[in-house]
Amino acid sequence: MTEFEISGASAADMALIRDWADEEGWNPGDTDRFAFAVADPEGFLVGRLDGEPVACISAVRYGAGFGFIGFYIARPTFRGQGYGIRMWRAGMERLDGRLVGLDGVVEQQDNYRTSGFRSAWTNMRYEGVPEGAGDESGADRGAGGGVEVVDAASLPFARLAAYDRRFFPEARDAFLAxxxxLPGRTGLAALRDGRIEGLGVIRPSSGAARIGPLYAATPAVAAALIRGLAGRVPGGAVALDVPGANPAAEPLMAELGLAPTFETARMYTGPAPEADLAGLYGVTSLELG
Known part of the structure; x- marks a missing residue:
């Protein structure tokens, strides 16, 4: 007789979950799990069948009223047996009473709708080597007069955290730090007259290096950050999840020569929270928002 149990993820489980996501073709960052655990140590659940991990989900709490679902995976040989829906219920129960968001793959979006989620916008992953990669200053790439691109680590962290709050519904300082x-990552910030007008972070992955978040006051600033970040990785190949809610973002990807490869939808259980969508060029993470 088999026994299925759901419990919190261990450090070893977090590494395993990352590998499962990679097998699904999601190309997670190599070290994302270390930041994820900081965001909400109890927010990652694993389902075990007779002690063997077979399914997972993340249900991360932010502040008092927001939550995000991710890593909803059942191992292929265990699908269709009810384990996935039990993980789903456990995750949603953990976020009961909150506005909940997720980035859903196409084949699961109808299932999410039956659970009360509604689409807010489409995210399209764009990949490739951006035209002009490596030009960090952006000055001769049309970023605009007075824009300076600097190492984000040179700025007081409180300024970065305050800027991030324009684009995310709750403070997430520990996660953002x-x-x-994390080692191997690079953050670049765009400054104009001392004000932050853009921020991007690149991290190593098993495929193209992932950029996220990417915030910018203008498409030109976003392009400068993408080029600068791409210049920090071997070969310059990058991938970023671009929200359709920003009408300037996808045309910029075409201008840079990046190609669409993967689609998800940002979905919420209620009205989308207020955010500076016009400045959002790349979501931080499909798993945590």
Missing amino acids: AWTG
Whole structure:
């Protein structure tokens, strides 16, 4: 007789979940799990069948009223047996009473709708080597007069955290500190007259290096950050998940020569939270928002 149990993820489980996501073709960052654990140590659940991990989900709490679902995976040989829906219920129960968001793959979006989620916008992953990769200053790439691109680590972290709040519904300072500061990552910020007008972070992955978040006051600033970040990785190949809610973002990807490869939808259980969508050029993470 088999026994299925759901429990919190261990450090070893977090590495396993990352590998499962990679097998699904999601190309997670190599060290994302370390920042994820900081965001909400109890927000990652694993389902075990007779002690063997067979399914997972993340249900991360932010502040008092927001949550995000991710890593909803059942191993291929265990699908269709009810384990996935039990993980889903456990994750949603953990976020009960909150506005919940997720980035859903195409084949699961109808299932999410039956659970009360509604589409807010489409995310399209764009990949490739951007035209002009490596030009960090952006000055001769049309970023605009007075724009300076600097190492984000040179700025007071409180300024980066305050800027991030324009684009995310709750403070996430501990997560952001880990996300931007893990070894092997690079963050670049765009400054104009001392004000932050853009921020991008690149991290190594098994495929193209992932950029996220990418915030910018203008398409030109976004392009300068993408080129600068691409110049920090071997070969310059990058991938970023671009929100359709920003009408300037996808045309910029075409201008840079990046190609669409993967689609998801940002979905919420209620009205989309307020955010500076016009400045959002790349979501931080499909798993945590």
